[in-house]
Amino acid sequence: MLLGRDEERLALDRLFAEARDGRSGALGIVGEPGIGKTALLDYAAAGADGMRVLRARGIESEAEVPFAGLAELLRPALNALDRIPEPQAAALAGALALAPATAGDRFAIGAATLSLLSACADDEPLALLVDDAHLLDGSSAGALLFAARRLIADRVAIVLTVREGEPSLLDGADLRLLHVVGLGRTAATELLAETNAPTAAFERLYLATGGNPLALLELARDSEPVPALPGEAPVPISAHIAAAFLGRSGRLPGAARRLLVLASASDGGDLAVLARAAESLSLHIDELAPAEAAGLVSMADGKLEFRHPLVRSAVYSEAPPARRRAAHAALAAVLPDRDIDRRAWHLAAASVGPDARACAALEQAGARARERSAYAVASAALERSAQLSATPSEGARLRYEAADAASLAGDMNRTVALLDDAQPHADGLTDAHIDHLRGRVALRRGPVAEGTALIARAAERVADSEPELAVVMLAQAVHGGFYSGDTRAMLAAADRARELATAHDSHRARFFAALAEGQALIAAGQGDVGAHAMRRAVATLEISDDLRDDPWLRVWATLAPLWLREGNAGRGLLERAFDQARDLAAVGALPILLHPLARHQATTDQWQAAESSYDEAIRLARETGQDVELAASLAGLAWLHARQGREASCRTLAAEAAALCADLGIGLYGAWAIQALGDLELALGRPAEAAVHHEAQLHKLRSLGIADVDVSPAPELVESYLRLGRAEEAAATAADYRVAAESKAQPWALARARRCDAAVAEPAATEALFKQSLALHARTPDVFETARTHLAYGARLRRMRKRVRAREQLRAALEDFDRLGAAPWADQARIELAATGETARRRDASTLDDLTPQELQIARLLAAGKTTREAAAAAFLSPKTVEYHLGHVYLKLAINSREELTAAFNRT
Numbered sequence: 010m011l012l013g014r015d016e017e018r019l020a021l022d023r024l025f026a027e028a029r030d031g032r033s034g035a036l037g038i039v040g041e042p043g044i045g046k047t048a049l050l051d052y053a054a055a056g057a058d059g060m061r062v063l064r065a066r067g068i069e070s071e072a073e074v075p076f077a078g079l080a081e082l083l084r085p086a087l088n089a090l091d092r093i094p095e096p097q098a099a100a101l102a103g104a105l106a107l108a109p110a111t112a113g114d115r116f117a118i119g120a121a122t123l124s125l126l127s128a129c130a131d132d133e134p135l136a137l138l139v140d141d142a143h144l145l146d147g148s149s150a151g152a153l154l155f156a157a158r159r160l161i162a163d164r165v166a167i168v169l170t171v172r173e174g175e176p177s178l179l180d181g182a183d184l185r186l187l188h189v190v191g192l193g194r195t196a197a198t199e200l201l202a203e204t205n206a207p208t209a210a211f212e213r214l215y216l217a218t219g220g221n222p223l224a225l226l227e228l229a230r231d232s233e234p235v236p237a238l239p240g241e242a243p244v245p246i247s248a249h250i251a252a253a254f255l256g257r258s259g260r261l262p263g264a265a266r267r268l269l270v271l272a273s274a275s276d277g278g279d280l281a282v283l284a285r286a287a288e289s290l291s292l293h294i295d296e297l298a299p300a301e302a303a304g305l306v307s308m309a310d311g312k313l314e315f316r317h318p319l320v321r322s323a324v325y326s327e328a329p330p331a332r333r334r335a336a337h338a339a340l341a342a343v344l345p346d347r348d349i350d351r352r353a354w355h356l357a358a359a360s361v362g363p364d365a366r367a368c369a370a371l372e373q374a375g376a377r378a379r380e381r382s383a384y385a386v387a388s389a390a391l392e393r394s395a396q397l398s399a400t401p402s403e404g405a406r407l408r409y410e411a412a413d414a415a416s417l418a419g420d421m422n423r424t425v426a427l428l429d430d431a432q433p434h435a436d437g438l439t440d441a442h443i444d445h446l447r448g449r450v451a452l453r454r455g456p457v458a459e460g461t462a463l464i465a466r467a468a469e470r471v472a473d474s475e476p477e478l479a480v481v482m483l484a485q486a487v488h489g490g491f492y493s494g495d496t497r498a499m500l501a502a503a504d505r506a507r508e509l510a511t512a513h514d515s516h517r518a519r520f521f522a523a524l525a526e527g528q529a530l531i532a533a534g535q536g537d538v539g540a541h542a543m544r545r546a547v548a549t550l551e552i553s554d555d556l557r558d559d560p561w562l563r564v565w566a567t568l569a570p571l572w573l574r575e576g577n578a579g580r581g582l583l584e585r586a587f588d589q590a591r592d593l594a595a596v597g598a599l600p601i602l603l604h605p606l607a608r609h610q611a612t613t614d615q616w617q618a619a620e621s622s623y624d625e626a627i628r629l630a631r632e633t634g635q636d637v638e639l640a641a642s643l644a645g646l647a648w649l650h651a652r653q654g655r656e657a658s659c660r661t662l663a664a665e666a667a668a669l670c671a672d673l674g675i676g677l678y679g680a681w682a683i684q685a686l687g688d689l690e691l692a693l694g695r696p697a698e699a700a701v702h703h704e705a706q707l708h709k710l711r712s713l714g715i716a717d718v719d720v721s722p723a724p725e726l727v728e729s730y731l732r733l734g735r736a737e738e739a740a741a742t743a744a745d746y747r748v749a750a751e752s753k754a755q756p757w758a759l760a761r762a763r764r765c766d767a768a769v770a771e772p773a774a775t776e777a778l779f780k781q782s783l784a785l786h787a788r789t790p791d792v793f794e795t796a797r798t799h800l801a802y803g804a805r806l807r808r809m810r811k812r813v814r815a816r817e818q819l820r821a822a823l824e825d826f827d828r829l830g831a832a833p834w835a836d837q838a839r840i841e842l843a844a845t846g847e848t849a850r851r852r853d854a855s856t857l858d859d860l861t862p863q864e865l866q867i868a869r870l871l872a873a874g875k876t877t878r879e880a881a882a883a884a885f886l887s888p889k890t891v892e893y894h895l896g897h898v899y900l901k902l903a904i905n906s907r908e909e910l911t912a913a914f915n916r917t
C-alpha cells in the first residue's frame with residue numbers, strides 16, 4: 010500500500026484521466042535512491058484502469074545494448090508494426106533486431122516509435138511506465154524522447170522515473186517534472202509501525218533519513234544504534250542504505266556471496282543463464298537461498314531480481330576485482346548466440362589489459378549497433394574496444410570510429426574528446442580522417458573557418474589514395490568557406506577539386522567539383538562562369554541515377570537553385586530531396602534541407618509556406634543540435650518578417666541569429682541578420698536607419714571577400730539614398746551594382762540592376778529601363794522583387810505626371826504585395842495610388858494568416874491531397890495530433906471539409 014504521496018497520486022491520476030480523454034502527457038518523477046519512485050510507478054500501473062500498460066526498466070548493464078530499453082517497452086505493441094508507414098516500420102524493425110538493419114537517421118526510430126504508439130492508442134489508451142530511465146541506453150532514450158515531445162492529442166500517458174543528479178533524457182527536454190521528497194511524519198510513522206523498530210526510535214529514524222522510505226525500512230531492521238545518530242539533520246541516505254545491504258550480504262555463507270556477485274554482473278537476471286555460469290564456477294544456483302531469505306533478492310518465473318538497484322550496486326562495487334572479472338568471464342562463456350553483444354561486453358569486463366578476443370568482439374558489436382542506427386551505443390562499444398586493442402595505431406583507428414559514431418548520435422563534445430584521444434597515435438590515413446571529422450564538427454558548431462581549413466588539409470592527405478573522397482572533402486571546404494566568408498580559401502579548394510576530378514573522372518567527382526567551382530566563382534564575383542559550373546553540377550546529378558538516388562547527396566542537391574536564381578533551375582531536385590528525406594524520416598537532414606526550401610519559398614510567392622518551413626527548420630535544428638542551420642533559419646525568418654513589417658519578431662530573430670553567428674564564426678548569415686534589420690527599416694519608411702544597416706552589411710560582405718551580387722544590398726541602398734536626397738551616392742551605388750550584375754549575367758540580379766538604373770536615370774531613359782527590368786523579372790520566380798519594380802515604376806510615372814499609366818503599375822504592385830502579405834510595402838503602394846487620385850481598399854487579412862506555423866504546415870499537407878496518416882508521417886506527428894490541429898484550422902478558417910480547405914489554399 011502506498012502511504013502518503015497525495016500530491017504525486019493526484020498528478021498521476023490527472024495524467025491518466027487526461028490521456029483517457031485524448032490528451033497526451035508525460036511526467037518525469039525525479040528523486041534520490043530509495044525515495045519511492047518505483048512505488049509510485051506501481052501505483053500508476055494499478056490505477057491505469059481501461060489502459061494498456063507498457064512497462065520497462067533501465068538497467069545499468071544493458072545501457073550499452075542497442076535499443077534494449079525500447080525493445081522491452083514496445084514488445085507487447087509490435088503487432089501494430091504493419092499499421093505504421095513502411096519506411097518507419099522497416100527502421101524500427103531493424104533497430105529492434107526483428108529484420109535486417111540499415112544504418113540511417115538516428116531520429117527515424119523516434120518517428121517510428123511515435124507512429125507505433127499512436128496506432129496502438131487508437132485501440133485503447135496507453136500507459137507507458139519506465140523506471141530508472143537514466144539507465145536507458147542512449148538510443149532508446151532518444152527515441153522515447155522524440156515521441157514524447159510530439160504526442161499531443163493521443164490517448165497516451167508517459168511516466169518516467171530518474172535518479173536525482175543523474176544525466177537522463179529529461180535534461181533540457183521541457184517535460185513536466187515532479188520532484189519527490191521524503192515522506193511526511195504521519196506517513197513515515199505508519200510505515201515504521203509495520204516494522205519491529207521501537208516506537209521511541211521513530212523520531213530519530215525520521216530525522217536521520219529525511220523520510221526516505223527505503224532508508225527507514227533498512228535502518229529499522231537494526232534500530233539499536235539509531236538513538237546515537239545526530240538528530241539535527243538528515244544524513245546521506247545512499248551511504249546508509251548501501252551499508253545496510255552490505256551488512257546483510259556480509260553475514261551470508263561464502264557461496265551465496267559469490268553467487269550474489271555473479272548475479273550483480275548479469276544482464277536481466279535470467280536464472281537459466283545464472284545456473285550455467287554458476288556451474289562453471291563450481292557453484293549451484295540453489296545456494297542463493299540465504300540471500301533470498303535475507304531479502305536481498307527474489308527468484309520467481311525464471312528471473313532473479315534484486316530488491317533495489319542499490320543492492321546490486323553495493324554488492325558489485327564491494328566485490329574484489331578478481332571476483333567480478335571471474336563472474337563476467339563465466340557469463341560470457343554461457344550466453345547464447347542471440348546475446349552476442351552482451352557476450353562482448355562481458356568479455357571486455359573480464360579482461361585486464363589488451364585482449365584481442367574482447368577487442369574484436371566489441372568492434373563487431375559496435376558495427377552491429379551502427380547498422381541499427383544505435384549510434385551512441387556503437388560509440389561506447391568502439392571506445393571500449395580501443396581500450397583493449399593491442400597496438401596504439403589500432404586503438405587510434407577504433408577511437409576515430411567511436412568518434413564518428415558519436416557525431417552521428419549528435420554528441421559533438423564526445424566526438425571531439427575521442428578525436429583528441431585518437432590523434433596522437435593515428436597513422437597517416439586515420440589522422441587525415443580525424444582532421445576531416447574535426448572539420449565537419451566545426452562546420453556544425455564553429456569555429457567554421459577552422460573547420461574549412463581542417464577539411465582542406467585532410468583532402469590533400471587522401472588525394473593520392475582516395476581522390477574521389479578528396480573531391481567531396483574539398484566541396485565541403487568550399488561550402489564552409491562560404492559560411493565563414495573566406496573567398497580565397499573557397500577558390501583554392503575549388504581549383505584543387507577541379508584538378509582532382511579531371512584526373513579521376515567519375516560522376517560523383519564531376520558533380521562535387523562543379524558544385525565547388527560554381528560556389529567559389531559566384532562568391533568571388535565571377536558570376537557568369539560560376540553559374541555555368543553550377544548548371545553543369547545540376548546536369549550531372551540529373552543524368553546519374555546513382556547520384557540522384559544517393560540519400561547523402563540530397564543536401565547538396567539543394568544548393569544549385571539558390572545560387573542560380575533563374576526560373577526553376579534545379580528546384581525539382583530540391584523538392585525531390587525534401588520529399589525523400591520526409592519519406593525516410595531523415596529528421597537530422599531536414600534542417601539542412603528546410604532552410605534552402607524556405608529560402609526558395611520566400612523568393613517566390615509562397616511566403617506562408619516559407620514561414621512554416623523556417624519554423625520547422627528552427628524547431629528541428631534546436632532539437633538536433635545543428636547550430637549553423639539554426640543560425641541560417643533564424644536569419645532567413647528575420648528577413649521574411651522584415652518584408653512583412655513584423656518588427657518585434659524580426660528584431661528578436663535577427664539578434665539571436667547574430668549572436669550565434671558571432672559564436673560560430675559564420676560571416677554569411679551574420680550579414681543576413683544585418684540585412685533583415687535594414688530591410689525592416691526600409692519597409693517601415695525609415696530610410697536613414699535602413700541605410701546604416703545596409704552600409705554595415707555591405708562593409709561586412711567586402712571584409713569577408715563575398716562579392717556575389719545576389720547578396721549585395723546595393724539596390725536597397727539606392728532606394729534609401731534617393732529617399733534621403735543623396736542622389737550622387739545613389740547613382741554611384743547603382744553603377745557599381747550594374748557592373749557586378751552584368752558580370753554574373755543572371756536575370757535576378759540584372760532585373761534589380763535595371764531598376765536601380767531606372768531610379769537614377771533622366772526621365773527620358775527611365776521607362777525603357779523599367780521595362781527591361783520587368784522583362785528580366787519575368788524570367789525569375791521572385792514576386793516580391795517584381796512588385797518592388799512595379800512600385801518604383803509607378804511612383805516614377807506619377808512624379809512625371811503620367812497618372813493613368815502610373816496606376817497600372819501601382820495596382821500590379823499592390824496586388825502582389827497584398828497576395829504575399831508584405832503589409833508595409835502594400836501600404837506604400839496605396840499611398841502612391843492615392844496620390845494619383847485612386848483610392849485602393851485595404852486588403853482584409855487572409856484567414857490563413859491566423860494559422861500558427863504548425864497549423865499551416867498541416868493544412869498545406871492536407872490541402873495537397875495527403876491523408877491524415879500521410880500528413881502525420883510527413884510532419885513527424887501522430888494522426889490524432891494532426892486531427893487536433895486540423896480542428897483549429899477549420900475553426901479559424903470557418904470551414905468544415907477537406908474540399909473547403911483545398912479551395913482556401915487555391916484562392917491564395
